[in-house]
Amino acid sequence: MQADTPLLEVSRSPRRKRLILAGAAVLLIGAVAAGGYVMASRKSPAAGDGKGKEAAPALQFNSGEVAWPLREAMPQRIEFSGPLVAPRTAIVRAKAAGTLLDLSVAEGSRVRAGQSLGRIDLADLQARVSERSAMLESAQATLFEAERLHDSNQRLAAQNFISPTALQASNAKLEAARALLKSAQAQLDTTRIGLREAALVAPIDGIVGKRHAVPGEKLAAEQPLLTIVDLATLELAGTVSTHEVGLLKPGQAVVLQVEGMAEPVKGKIDRIAPAAEAGTRAIGVVVALANRDEKLRAGQYATGEVKLADATERLTVPITAVGQASGQDFVWTVENGALVRRVIVTGRKDVAGGRVEVLKGLDAKAPVLAARFDNLKEGAQATIAGSAANPGAPAASASAPRPAS
Template sequence: MRKTWVIAGVIGVALAAGSAWWTTQAPARAAAAGKDGGKKSEKAAPPLVFRASEVVRPQHQAMPEEVVFSGALAAPRTALVRAKASGTLLSLTVAEGSRVQAGQALGAIDVSDLNHRLAERHAGVEAAQARVAEAERVHRSNEDLARQQFISPNALESSRAALESARAQLKSTRAQLDTAAVGLREARLLAPIAGIVGKRSVLPGEKVSAEQELLTLVDLRELELAGVVGTHQVSKLQAGQPVTVRIEGVDAPVTGRIDRIAPQAVAGTRGIPIVVLLANPQERYRAGQYASASVTLADPVQRLTVPLSAVSQASGQDYVWTVEKGVLVRRIVITGRRQVAQGRVEVTQGLPADVDVLAARFDNLKEGAAARIAPPSGQPVSAASPLADAQGPSAGADGRPATRAR
């Protein structure tokens, strides 16, 4: 009986020791099993599959350069109507927005003072004419007396000097009369140009002074767009070049031409003023509207280009993703000209012309990952979404599915 109990105790101790060893080795077995499973999973990861529409080949094409500048439209033929005499503004026959013709009367100023001054100058001329007539009579009489030697030569010279002085005085008074007449004539409020009243600064009944601004007239048949271009671009422009102008509030662009280019840059900048002339015979556009002008310069060179969406940037470097020999390759590139409207960018270095480039941006891509391009005629699964359950998801750099960048 005692022997039986001893044998049972030995068996129990052995079982307990075996159970403890198995328990202590379980984490190591689990880690090893996980490592082996990860290797098998990594080896079994399917390649990324891209649609044919998501992959492009670089193209050689011309990229015309576009010089763009902007500013507000201005009317070069703008006239300020100013008062040429002080007085009370009796009337203004036009209002803002009224159309006027050159020489049209715009109103009237009380010019009573000018009328009185003009009458005074007329009287001065008449008095000067009388003095001249009297001096001529005296001088003729002195000439007769001098021939008879009744007066001395000095007396004759004195009368001649008096006559010349009277004639000079007559010229002076006539000049004063002409000045008064001109002042009265200019005091009339007449339109200097044909156009539209843009601003009225005074109202009838106000007291105005000489040179005070009364009205602003604007001729809209021709407008100007003044902008600034860089010194590196101005040599490519010249007067007479056609310009495409886009005006705010106007759907269709209009055509203008470069009228003049400043001879030097603005102080403290690298910009040179340039003026574009825009015909506006129908007066559809108004001074002050904001506009953008662009000049297209032909490009004689065929450049290697890719879509703008294919180029990404990291750490100040541009790069593209390519599919080469069944794997993803991240290529650092140097870009040149850009055409935002056409969505193209020039690649000057770093990209061969015969590689497949991802035209869209994707997240979680890993260089060296297996990749392939689905045939256009099939129904491939996009790399932007997980593959079918039978194949498993397309893995990115961190094991997550590759998705299109937003």
């Protein structure tokens, strides 16, 4: 048995070596994996540890996106709008019933005061004139007979051939004949006036704006036939609020921008309504403008503006820099390398100039973001590129002027 022992050990030794090598390999792999885990843990801390996060890059704004507050006068502008109207507009009406025989003018035709515009069949009115003339002649004959009879009775009464009562009756008949003649004369004059007024003539100089009837149509009295418009003077009828009307007065210059016209036109306030309109608290303002060359037309829409000078320098920023949230106005400023959201109180606005007055909440030397940006966060790092970052440097552009002092 002892002789066999070395042979057994010899036969088992290769297997044992393999097992030992395999175990060593496993241990080596585990050690390498553990070392990699430790290194990875050192390089990438846990997600809950905020100390390992990288800082967000600073926002950079160029000079065109930043503006400095300016101190400047802000002239107040009062605006009102409405259609242009022609105050001298006449409607030609038929003064008597009859058939329209002819209209000699068309829409757009220029007419002069007293010019014939057409004809109406006035046979009925002419017959009435003839009737009144006959009544007048009859009254004249009656008066002549009453006068002759009264003269005769006066001579008879002087010779006591008739009583005083008969003479008084003769005189009463004479007075009645005279009254009848006056009545017949008045009726004839009235009928002739009606016939004369029934003639279609232009009452004013102007342009035919519209025809309301056509030849051959049966007309009633006072039926509209033509509308004549005088464009030499036009008016803009607008409204202003009650807190602005105190700044206006008749004679003030008004600049009007009329639709379809490239250049503005000048007018002046002609009159202001004495009371506000019920329910709107708006007060009417009428602006008159000369239109001798008749380039403008009634009905064109126009916007009028009254500019009132301002002697006060006000702190202003671009309108585009002002945002609104929860009913409050605010601006974004860059202060000490960070974004700051400033709530402000605004005053006057100059829409044409693109500026708004800041009454409270903004430092005169704080640059503001003149453009609108989304997802800005207060406290985020921010810088201003170019000369706009230096408050003392000249402005790089119109949107980035020097700050107010």
